[in-house]
Amino acid sequence: MTDTGQSFQPPRGMRDFYPEDMMLREKIFNAWKTAARRYGFEQYDSCVVESLDILKRKGGEEIVRQIYAFQDKSGRDLALRPEMTPTLARMLSARRNALAFPIKWFCIAQCFRYERMTKGRKREHYQWNLDIAGEESVCAEAETLATAACALGLLGIDKTEVAIHVSSRALLSDLLEKLQIDRAHHAAIYLAIDKRGKIPDEEITALLKENGIPDGDAGRIFDLIRIPTLEAAVEYLGGATPSSDRLVELFSTLSRYGIADMVKFDISVVRGLNYYTGIVFEAYDAAQSSRAIFGGGRYDNLLQDIGGEAMTAVGMGFGDVVIADLLAAKSGMAIKSDSRTAIGCMEESQMPAAIATAEFFRQQGKEVDMALRPLKPKAFFARAGNGGFTEAVYIGPDEVAKGILRVKNLLERTERQMPLPSCDR
Amino acid sequence: MTDTGQSFQPPRGMRDFYPEDMMLREKIFNAWKTAARRYGFEQYDSCVVESLDILKRKGGEEIVRQIYAFQDKSGRDLALRPEMTPTLARMLSARRNALAFPIKWFCIAQCFRYERMTKGRKREHYQWNLDIAGEESVCAEAETLATAACALGLLGIDKTEVAIHVSSRALLSDLLEKLQIDRAHHAAIYLAIDKRGKIPDEEITALLKENGIPDGDAGRIFDLIRIPTLEAAVEYLGGATPSSDRLVELFSTLSRYGIADMVKFDISVVRGLNYYTGIVFEAYDAAQSSRAIFGGGRYDNLLQDIGGEAMTAVGMGFGDVVIADLLAAKSGMAIKSDSRTAIGCMEESQMPAAIATAEFFRQQGKEVDMALRPLKPKAFFARAGNGGFTEAVYIGPDEVAKGILRVKNLLERTERQMPLPSCDR
Numbered sequence: 001m002t003d004t005g006q007s008f009q010p011p012r013g014m015r016d017f018y019p020e021d022m023m024l025r026e027k028i029f030n031a032w033k034t035a036a037r038r039y040g041f042e043q044y045d046s047c048v049v050e051s052l053d054i055l056k057r058k059g060g061e062e063i064v065r066q067i068y069a070f071q072d073k074s075g076r077d078l079a080l081r082p083e084m085t086p087t088l089a090r091m092l093s094a095r096r097n098a099l100a101f102p103i104k105w106f107c108i109a110q111c112f113r114y115e116r117m118t119k120g121r122k123r124e125h126y127q128w129n130l131d132i133a134g135e136e137s138v139c140a141e142a143e144t145l146a147t148a149a150c151a152l153g154l155l156g157i158d159k160t161e162v163a164i165h166v167s168s169r170a171l172l173s174d175l176l177e178k179l180q181i182d183r184a185h186h187a188a189i190y191l192a193i194d195k196r197g198k199i200p201d202e203e204i205t206a207l208l209k210e211n212g213i214p215d216g217d218a219g220r221i222f223d224l225i226r227i228p229t230l231e232a233a234v235e236y237l238g239g240a241t242p243s244s245d246r247l248v249e250l251f252s253t254l255s256r257y258g259i260a261d262m263v264k265f266d267i268s269v270v271r272g273l274n275y276y277t278g279i280v281f282e283a284y285d286a287a288q289s290s291r292a293i294f295g296g297g298r299y300d301n302l303l304q305d306i307g308g309e310a311m312t313a314v315g316m317g318f319g320d321v322v323i324a325d326l327l328a329a330k331s332g333m334a335i336k337s338d339s340r341t342a343i344g345c346m347e348e349s350q351m352p353a354a355i356a357t358a359e360f361f362r363q364q365g366k367e368v369d370m371a372l373r374p375l376k377p378k379a380f381f382a383r384a385g386n387g388g389f390t391e392a393v394y395i396g397p398d399e400v401a402k403g404i405l406r407v408k409n410l411l412e413r414t415e416r417q418m419p420l421p422s423c424d425r
Numbered sequence: 426m427t428d429t430g431q432s433f434q435p436p437r438g439m440r441d442f443y444p445e446d447m448m449l450r451e452k453i454f455n456a457w458k459t460a461a462r463r464y465g466f467e468q469y470d471s472c473v474v475e476s477l478d479i480l481k482r483k484g485g486e487e488i489v490r491q492i493y494a495f496q497d498k499s500g501r502d503l504a505l506r507p508e509m510t511p512t513l514a515r516m517l518s519a520r521r522n523a524l525a526f527p528i529k530w531f532c533i534a535q536c537f538r539y540e541r542m543t544k545g546r547k548r549e550h551y552q553w554n555l556d557i558a559g560e561e562s563v564c565a566e567a568e569t570l571a572t573a574a575c576a577l578g579l580l581g582i583d584k585t586e587v588a589i590h591v592s593s594r595a596l597l598s599d600l601l602e603k604l605q606i607d608r609a610h611h612a613a614i615y616l617a618i619d620k621r622g623k624i625p626d627e628e629i630t631a632l633l634k635e636n637g638i639p640d641g642d643a644g645r646i647f648d649l650i651r652i653p654t655l656e657a658a659v660e661y662l663g664g665a666t667p668s669s670d671r672l673v674e675l676f677s678t679l680s681r682y683g684i685a686d687m688v689k690f691d692i693s694v695v696r697g698l699n700y701y702t703g704i705v706f707e708a709y710d711a712a713q714s715s716r717a718i719f720g721g722g723r724y725d726n727l728l729q730d731i732g733g734e735a736m737t738a739v740g741m742g743f744g745d746v747v748i749a750d751l752l753a754a755k756s757g758m759a760i761k762s763d764s765r766t767a768i769g770c771m772e773e774s775q776m777p778a779a780i781a782t783a784e785f786f787r788q789q790g791k792e793v794d795m796a797l798r799p800l801k802p803k804a805f806f807a808r809a810g811n812g813g814f815t816e817a818v819y820i821g822p823d824e825v826a827k828g829i830l831r832v833k834n835l836l837e838r839t840e841r842q843m844p845l846p847s848c849d850r
Contacts, residue, residue, distance in 0.1 A: 008733070009519065011497075011501065012501070014472035016469075016470075016519075025470070038790065038792055038793060039793065040795065042447070045450070047435055068474075068497065072539060073539050076437070093433045105444065110472075124472055143795070150787070256780040257784060351564070355564075355682060359683065366463065368463060368465055369529065370465065372560045372562045372568065373560070
């Protein structure tokens with residue numbers, strides 16, 4: 001591409017959505033919205049520009065180093081949010097006394113991360129967030145997973161195609177205590193384990209060492225995350241704990257929602273954000289576990305961390321990039337537009353008839369693309385046959401003289417007649 | 426509010442959307458989308474972060490001084506877009522040879538301006554943009570106005586409530602030439618006239634003087650923009666011109682769309698952006714002409730200005746803030762949520778029945794909020810009667826024993842019975 005061409009590209013890592021891209025995005029957003037509403041979540045939003053302070057209050061993992069931060073003309077420290085959860089915590093804290101908890105809220109939020117560009121990675125993405133705040137019951141986790149599964153179903157993805165891996169930081173914490181590893185090290189261990197599969201195990205060992213965890217413990221931590229079943233973990237602990245009981249209860253509740261088959265215990269799931277405290281989960285394409293389709297878990301301290309009162313919550317994030325890749329790989333993604341009608345006319349003197357016909361159809365709620373100038377039949381039908389239209393009406397002198405239109409069904413290659421709507425306005 | 430409370434507010438000039446705010450926003454966005462699709466516009470989008478270069482290439486009016494600009498970690502000059510049109514011009518230029526023109530595209534874009542805070546002004550807003558590119562015919566202006574009028578109708582705003590003021594920069598240019606005012610001054614004159622009603626006339630005179638326009642000419646310019654009718658303008662010019670003919674043709678075409686009554690000639694409408702070259706328009710609440718509800722016009726040189734090939738286009742911008750105020754003033758804005766069902770149970774042992782019932786309704790596409798833990802009847806019905814629910818199902822031991830549920834219609838205060846869906850999963 002020439003230099004001139006280059007200068008028409010979006011900024012590096014940012015996406016343009018041409019109409020065909022937008023159709024896929026809308027399909028995904030609509031599935032998210034429909035599923036969230038069916039499960040009783042209410043939509044909220046906030047501005048993509050957030051105070052840098054709020055984003056930093058919650059502690060120092062990688063995501064904080066990747067923030068797009070800047071100052072406004074008054075010297076305020078602002079940022080493009082890397083995730084929505086700190087903003088949600090801010091909004092809930094602001095109306096702590098006015099809101100009727102538990103709340104179930106969802107949003108579709110654009111989020112930014114400045115990171116090295118790799119395949120499938122962008123510097124911005126849209127993330128569907130579900131959050132339930134103020135509810136202790138494991139039903140909160142179950143409803144969140146059922147809602148995400150519902151969205152997958154609406155997108156035509158079968159339950160057998162996705163595996164939801166579930167574990168619990170509380171359980172892992174119990175196991176680390178059993179190993180007599182100091183609680184102060186647990187957070188660093190979670191973040192290191194989360195990198196498994198993304199970087200070599202030696203680098204994880206190095207990372208653990210950097211954080212003051214002795215070499216010998218690193219080996220024992222690797223043994224822990226190879227524990228294959230919840231039963232084996234309970235055995236390791238020497239008996240059931242509240243953290244293991246909660247997982248058992250979740251699996252039993254999920255069977256009530258008909259999605260127990262999608263879910264499996266996987267102790268290596270910990271998530272990459274500091275704020276999770278309880279059950280955590282990540283969903284993968286069952287055929288090839290590369291990047292997570294969605295993930296989340298229970299966080300108890302985030303509201304407190306940003307300066308509010310403590311409150312338990314369960315959250316999930318589901319990005320648009322991985323699911324779009326999955327849908328594209330699945331079906332070659334033949335996104336059809338809804339039924340659209342093309343209308344055109346041969347000569348200037350039929351423009352009033354074309355406008356009257358277009359307006360008649362639009363008042364019925366149809367989607368109509370009317371050619372804005374007279375077109376030869378060949379030019380009109382080339383456009384109508386090309387652009388995702390299901391119906392076409394072409395108006396010449398004959399149609400106006402007889403007051404009869406022919407409506408062509410482009411899919412079935414049939415034709416029906418209708419009277420020309422009145423042009424007298 | 427205490428200091429702690431303050432720190433939970435969004436950044437200055439940015440908005441949080443709590444669920445009740447979001448319902449109004451979604452109502453507006455849905456009207457915009459529905460109208461655009463009925464009129465054959467296809468949706469596109471791009472990232473809110475744009476190259477500063479693209480935004481600046483199009484020339485130097487006020488909006489450029491109000492850009493939120495920043496650098497990424499590689500030193501790239503980026504910005505939060507203040508408007509969508511330069512980005513559209515970039516996207517069209519990038520695919521100039523692949524796209525089938527004319528194109529009719531729409532988007533709903535968040536835009537940022539750093540400006541002094543006044544009533545109703547925010548530093549960000551969402552703007553619905555309609556653009557038709559590559560079509561000379563005045564039908565492009567007519568379809569754009571008809572689409573905007575359709576959105577107003579979908580929002581329950583009657584045609585008599587909104588006045589669309591229409592003029593033409595080409596006509597004004599002809600009039601200024603008649604006054605022998607140098608073409609080089611025209612752009613500065615348009616921007617000064619656009620400030621009429623926002624700042625006192627003396628300041629406008631001062632602004633004109635600053636731009637090298639003699640005092641005497643300022644008076645004659647004020648006379649021009651008092652010309653009351655298109656006929657009077659034509660008389661002033663000593664006969665019809667292509668610019669006046671085009672306005673006559675637009676008014677005649679709009680009568681075909683049934684919206685001629687909404688439209689009136691108003692020579693003082695020029696718009697505040699440099700790139701308009703032809704017909705321009707602004708719509709106001711007919712009862713109180715304060716801030717424009719929507720505005721736009723024809724621009725011939727923008728693609729060229731950002732480095733592409735020239736192409737004529739018509740565009741419209743319609744913000745979410747003024748229309749939301751108008752809707753709120755109109756009706757006290759009783760936004761109802763769609764029909765939602767509340768489900769709850771008395772004791773833990775009825776939770777499986779509650780889940781089975783919730784899932785049964787959801788599979789029918791209903792929106793269901795299920796209480797995530799057992800609730801006393803009083804607590805359940807207090808919540809169900811409060812939160813915009815139309816139906817409620819409360820399950821106690823009796824319902825489970827008999828296998829019969831009572832579905833209460835909360836609006837009509839009626840009740841129907843249905844069998845308890847199977848809990849065996």
